[in-house]
Amino acid sequence: MRGVVMYKATDAVIRLTATCICGSDLWPYRGVEPADHTNMGHEYAGVVEEVGSDVKNVKVGDFVVGSFVISDNTCETCRSGYQSGCAHREFVAGTIGTQSEKARTPHADGTLVATPGQPTPDLIPSLLAASDVLGTGWYGAVAAEAGPGKTVAVVGDGAVGLMAVLAAKQLGAERIIAMSRHPERQELARFYGATDIVEERGDAGVAKIKELTDGLGAHSVVEAVGTQESTMQAIGATRPGGHLGFVGVNYDVTIQGIDLFFAGIHVEGGPAPVRRFLPHLIQLIWDREIDPGRVFDLTLPLEQAAEGYQAMDERRATRVLLTF
Numbered sequence: 001m002r003g004v005v006m007y008k009a010t011d012a013v014i015r016l017t018a019t020c021i022c023g024s025d026l027w028p029y030r031g032v033e034p035a036d037h038t039n040m041g042h043e044y045a046g047v048v049e050e051v052g053s054d055v056k057n058v059k060v061g062d063f064v065v066g067s068f069v070i071s072d073n074t075c076e077t078c079r080s081g082y083q084s085g086c087a088h089r090e091f092v093a094g095t096i097g098t099q100s101e102k103a104r105t106p107h108a109d110g111t112l113v114a115t116p117g118q119p120t121p122d123l124i125p126s127l128l129a130a131s132d133v134l135g136t137g138w139y140g141a142v143a144a145e146a147g148p149g150k151t152v153a154v155v156g157d158g159a160v161g162l163m164a165v166l167a168a169k170q171l172g173a174e175r176i177i178a179m180s181r182h183p184e185r186q187e188l189a190r191f192y193g194a195t196d197i198v199e200e201r202g203d204a205g206v207a208k209i210k211e212l213t214d215g216l217g218a219h220s221v222v223e224a225v226g227t228q229e230s231t232m233q234a235i236g237a238t239r240p241g242g243h244l245g246f247v248g249v250n251y252d253v254t255i256q257g258i259d260l261f262f263a264g265i266h267v268e269g270g271p272a273p274v275r276r277f278l279p280h281l282i283q284l285i286w287d288r289e290i291d292p293g294r295v296f297d298l299t300l301p302l303e304q305a306a307e308g309y310q311a312m313d314e315r316r317a318t319r320v321l322l323t324f
């Protein structure tokens with residue numbers, strides 16, 4: 001294990017209880033992003049082991065969850081609820097890394113949220129999910145303005161898409177359409193609150209959403225994949241005046257301005273400001289109102305992380321939980 005030291009009085013060092021392998025970790029794994037000397041991993045839950053002298057909000061021994069983006073939670077951008085754009089933001093992936101036994105957390109007061117007490121083991125996967133996948137799916141649903149009376153369509157049945165279904169249900173959506181063609185994911189989507197399943201993709205998927213919504217399109221659409229096809233499918237499935245939340249990390253998507261122009265929709269997305277939602281999500285998990293931990297379909301000890309990457313690369317697993 002590499003050494004973990006505090007650099008600043010606002011840092012904390014946490015001992016990880018759980019971490020995971022995210023779909024976005026496959027970008028460096030496959031060579032799309034640099035991997036050499038990169039500290040992998042950005043989701044984390046664990047126990048505070050050391051705090052700097054300026055840290056006030058968490059103390060040694062606290063069980064904490066943090067976002068995949070470091071934020072001070074005090075600057076103007078943070079106070080407006082967009083902590084992933086913090087003036088002092090740092091992405092945990094790459095520089096800090098949490099696929100390790102310990103992690104240094106800068107801006108600990110702004111980034112970490114302590115749970116109400118020490119969690120029982122069954123809550124750990126769900127608390128870990130809050131760090132990114134749940135927070136990201138939740139943001140997608142909020143950005144899409146999912147809520148009472150709304151029909152919400154979710155493009156993508158990976159972990160984030162499933163969490164967007166969960167969020168839409170919690171936010172009171174009337175109808176939730178999960179776009180999926182995998183039987184196990186469809187089942188999980190229904191568990192999390194999907195009322196309808198659409199297996200068609202691309203233009204056929206858009207046509208099916210319109211057919212289910214009197215030809216109008218969904219009020220709210222969450223894009224949780226990040227490919228060209230899924231992005232165009234999401235734009236096409238949103239009714240004029242509706243809201244699209246896009247949270248799938250995309251690299252090679254091109255949107256023609258004229259397509260966006262005539263779509264006439266609201267669009268919001270990007271790296272989710274998970275910190276905005278963390279206190280609420282932790283409480284929902286603590287009260288066992290939600291069970292996001294079911295999105296992990298493979299659990300391995302940290303030493304077998306390489307096998308976890310391979311399983312995800314070969315699509316034998318969608319989300320791998322790493323334990324210690």
Ligand SMILES: [Zn+2]
Pocket residue numbers: 071072073074075076077078079083085086087088
């Ligand atoms: Zn900030």
